[in-house]
Amino acid sequence: MAEPAYTVASDSENTGEEKSSSSPSLPEIAVGIDIGTSQCSIAVWNGSQVHILRNTRNQKLIKSFVTFKDEVPAGGVSNQLSHEQEMLTGAAIFNMKRLIGRVDTDPVVHASKNLPFFVQTLDIGVRPFIAALVNNAWRSTTPEEVLAIFLVELRLMAETQLKRAVRNVVLTVPVSFSRFQLTRMERACAMAGLHVLRLMPEPTAIALLYAQQQQMTTHENMGSGSERLAVIFNIGAGYCDVAVTATAGGVSQIKSLAGNAIGGEDILQNTMRYIAPPNKEASGLLRVATQDAIHRLSSQENVQIEVDLGDGDMVSKVLDRLEFEEVNEKVFQECERLVVQCLRDARVESGDIDDVIMVGGCSCIPKVRAILKNVCKKDEIYKDVNPLEAAVRGAALEGAVTSGIHDPFGSLDLLTIQATALAVGVRANGNKFVPVIPRNTMVPARKDLFFTTVHDDQKEALIVVCEGEGETVEENHLLGFFKIVGIPPSQKGVPEINVCMDIDASNALRVFAAVLMPGSKSPVVPVVEVRMPTVDDGHGWCAQALNVKYGSTLDLITLQRKM
Amino acid sequence: MNKTKKLVASISKLLRRRTCYPSTFRCNPLATIAFNHLSRDSLQPCSAKPLAISVSGLRLSGRAFCSKRSSVCWNCGFSSEKAAFLFCDSCRSIQPVDDSVDYFQIFGLENKYELDAGSLEGKYKDWQKKLHPDLVHNKSKKERDYAAEQSAKVTEACRTLTKRLSRAMYIMKLNGININEEETLTDxxxxxxxxxxxxxxxxxxxxxxxxxxxxxxxxxxxxxxxxxxxxxxxxxxxxxxxxxxxxxxxxxxxxxxxxxx
CATH class of the missing domain: 1.20.1280.20 (HscB, C-terminal domain)
Known part of the structure; x- marks a missing residue:
């Protein structure tokens, strides 16, 4: 047996320290990686343009999976499957982007339970049990480990082709990823020996590519370079993301973002359930046939599906587009909701939109295109991007820009001004989530809010930091918590507790808390500074545990503002 | 937006004080020039510029110089006559925040309440293309800090000038009048x-x-x-x-x- 061609560093490797490492004299151009739920690609700026790397089978799009055979895992970069069905025997783990950083109470994890590999939940707020079938036994793993194995292969492939060490990367991530999930992505990269320069929400990578294209065309026409508003819609296998961007002179300012964990996987599962014979478990064969049928439905009005499931069970069915759209109505409704929300958050009327850009594997579904055309009141979809390559191209551009590469022709004279995809705030006013930095705030951002105590002589206060859009704490992602101590004895409502949140250019979130007493000009106890997130795996039950332990004794309410 | 600024002890301010790097600024020839100009400038109503309150004493000397002056790049020594010298066109390095530069100067505007808010956006993007922290990833920690501060200031300037209300409050502040937003109504x-x-x-x-x-x-x-x-x-x-x-x-x-x- 050959030596495994990868090394995965320990999960506990510290990623925080590496960022400050001094930069070499010649800047290494960071590569862009688009880790998709089902497919993955890697690209780099080659000095004059973005070059997408190909694997040994000459593929630009590499299937994201890792097979565990004989205890030696192998990822989709080097590994060649004899047949697509091999991915469905239980030995291969895929869809990791759907599972990373999620606890076992998450509906997305539950929806993954009928995948061919093992996903078990205990519904107690810890990480789910994930395992691959190796020699008829379950070998447990984690989404981070699987991603790391895959990333190592990608790195080796890139290093061979670029003939240099590859360390710095720009990765695209879904808009709906919480900061906790982002740390898990960073962890997976660290395990693979990669240093993350930037985690870019997918549509913002596409926005950068679009900004470059716009700049090139205005250069050619010597135009004034007026601002163009574009809606970017990305739907892949696992996630749907929307962004509204205002672009001028190579600068893309993200006006708003919206996203959710819906995508091709949901469409596939809904359709499979619809065409499967009653009382028949979803099998690998059916999965492959359904996937194929969905692909064909993008160009045909109806498709014939014929599958022999064995044991005398046959599926023979004609599926037409209308049926398909009905079966997946909820997914399509959610797509529409996201676009509407994103436009509203950006305060953009559909008449003002210059371009509608659609990317991702599911963007060719006619219904999805119809929704976008209808909501944005456009007859045409932007044609100058490749829906499957746009994200990785954008990431590679960002990789070159953040590495400080200068292009004499101005092709890298680019900038993305990011916005926060989710609100960050604290628990206050009972069990409510009170945003301190609302979603779609321009980054870097710093905002603060004043709170006060709810009990007389309350000496301590619990700051529970969450991220999301829900009204109650439970509906949001918990990022961490800490206590402020030493509040001087006073009546409730008197101490002013200032909670300040700061998101810097590298998207790091820090939370500061200070206690002020009326009349005093400086904080009465030293300002507490905490970098978030602090929670580790298994954080799902933390909020509940805090509730049980402290109840409302350490609560806060917002300091009332007069009107 | 402005309500937090009003509270003298608001955290943002404390932090600002902590995160600014005055040491280099103090060595900067700017400070000396500032003192030379002090006598002339003191004739002008420069009082109570909003950002100046929050920073250290030596920075206050920076604000004392008004529109006509030359600034010197900390990196290459290039001398600029620009009112808003945030970025050195000669060596492309970002300059430390100068609190004497007001929001109107950043956008090359006259100190007037009436303005075309639509014209700010383009200028704003031009600035960010030079100042945004994303672009100085490989530069020194010092310059990265300048980038963070300058870019934040330009953002704040754009935000303040875009909306009528904040612009009105700002221009009043420039004239030495602070508005107490929370004042109770009597009418x-x-x-x-x-x-x-x-x-x-x-x-x-x-x-x-x-x-x-x-x-x-x-x-x-x-x-x-x-x-x-x-x-x-x-x-x-x-x-x-x-x-x-x-x-x-x-x-x-x-x-x-x-x-x-």
């Missing part, structure tokens, strides 16, 4: 109007009704903005403050409507 007529307005917002069920209220409120906002301009230009500052108060309430009503929509 019973206005109180009545606000209560009615809030009720109307709370009771309206559909977006049509809300949009109608919104356009009414925006019309009022516009009217009071015009009155502010008049009062401000004829230096009737008490009246200008009253206009700002009105604008504040209409602005809040607008926010409430948007939240409900």
């Amino acid at each position: 019973p007529e206005l109180l009545m109007e606000i209560m009615e307005l809030r009720e109307a917002i709370a009771e309206s069920k559909d977006s049509n009704a809300l949009n109608q209220i919104r356009s009414q409120v925006q019309e009022k906002l516009k009217q009071w903005s015009d009155s502010f301009l008049e009062a401000f230009e004829s230096q009737r500052f008490d009246e200008a403050v009253k206009c700002i108060q009105r604008m504040t309430y209409y602005e809040r009503a607008c926010e409430e409507i948007v939240k409900k929509l």
Whole structure:
């Protein structure tokens, strides 16, 4: 047996320290990686343009999976499957982007339970049990480990082709990823020996590519370079993301973002359930046939599906587009909701939109295109991007820009001004989530809010930091918590507790808390500074545990503002 | 936006003090030049520029110099006559924040309340293309800090000047008048109007009704903005403050409507 061609560093490797490492004299151009739920690609700026790397089978799009055979895992970069069905025997783990950083109470994890590999939940707020079938036994793993194995292969492939060490990367991530999930992505990269320069929400990578294209065309026409508003819609296998961007002179300012964990996987599962014979478990064969049928439905009005499931069970069915759209109505409704929300958050009327850009594997579904055309009141979809390559191209551009590469022709004279995809705030006013930095705030951002105590002589206060859009704490992602101590004895409502949140250019979130007493000009106890997130795996039950332990004794309410 | 600034001990300020890197600034020849100009500048009403309050004493000397001056790049020594020298065109390095540069100067505008808010966006993007922290990833920690501060200042400048209300408050501040946003109202007529307005917002069920209220409120906002301009230009500052108060309430009503929509 050959030596495994990868090394995965320990999960506990510290990623925080590496960022400050001094930069070499010649800047290494960071590569862009688009880790998709089902497919993955890697690209780099080659000095004059973005070059997408190909694997040994000459593929630009590499299937994201890792097979565990004989205890030696192998990822989709080097590994060649004899047949697509091999991915469905239980030995291969895929869809990791759907599972990373999620606890076992998450509906997305539950929806993954009928995948061919093992996903078990205990519904107690810890990480789910994930395992691959190796020699008829379950070998447990984690989404981070699987991603790391895959990333190592990608790195080796890139290093061979670029003939240099590859360390710095720009990765695209879904808009709906919480900061906790982002740390898990960073962890997976660290395990693979990669240093993350930037985690870019997918549509913002596409926005950068679009900004470059716009700049090139205005250069050619010597135009004034007026601002163009574009809606970017990305739907892949696992996630749907929307962004509204205002672009001028190579600068893309993200006006708003919206996203959710819906995508091709949901469409596939809904359709499979619809065409499967009653009382028949979803099998690998059916999965492959359904996937194929969905692909064909993008160009045909109806498709014939014929599958022999064995044991005398046959599926023979004609599926037409209308049926398909009905079966997946909820997914399509959610797509529409996201676009509407994103436009509203950006305060953009559909008449003002210059371009509608659609990317991702599911963007060719006619219904999805119809929704976008209808909501944005456009007859045409932007044609100058490749829906499957746009994200990785954008990431590679960002990789070159953040590495400080200068292009004499101005092709890298680019900038993305990011916005926060989710609100960050604290628990206050009972069990409510009170945003301190609302979603779609321009980054870097710093905002603060004043709170006060709810009990007389309350000496301590619990700051529970969450991220999301829900009204109650439970509906949001918990990022961490800490206590402020030493509040001087006073009546409730008197101490002013200032909670300040700061998101810097590298998207790091820090939370500061200070206690002020009326009349005093400086904080009465030293300002507490905490970098978030602090929670580790298994954080799902933390909020509940805090509730049980402290109840409302350490609560806060917002300091009332007069009107 | 401005309410936090008002509180002297607000955390943002404490932090600002901590995160700025005055050591290099102090070594900067700028500081010496500033003192040379002090006598002339003291004749001009430079009082109470908003950002200056929050920073250390030596920085205050920086603010004392006014429009005509030359600035020297900390990196290459290039000397610039620009009012807003945030970025050195010679060596492409970002300059430390100079609190004497006001928001209008950043956008190359005259110190006037009336301006075309649409024209800010383009200039804003031009600045960010030079100053954004994303672009100085490989530069020194010092310059990265300058980038963070300068880019934040330009952002704040754009935000402040874009909206009528914040622009009005800012221009008043430049003239030495700080507006207390939380001041309680005494005018019973206005109180009545606000209560009615809030009720109307709370009771309206559909977006049509809300949009109608919104356009009414925006019309009022516009009217009071015009009155502010008049009062401000004829230096009737008490009246200008009253206009700002009105604008504040209409602005809040607008926010409430948007939240409900």
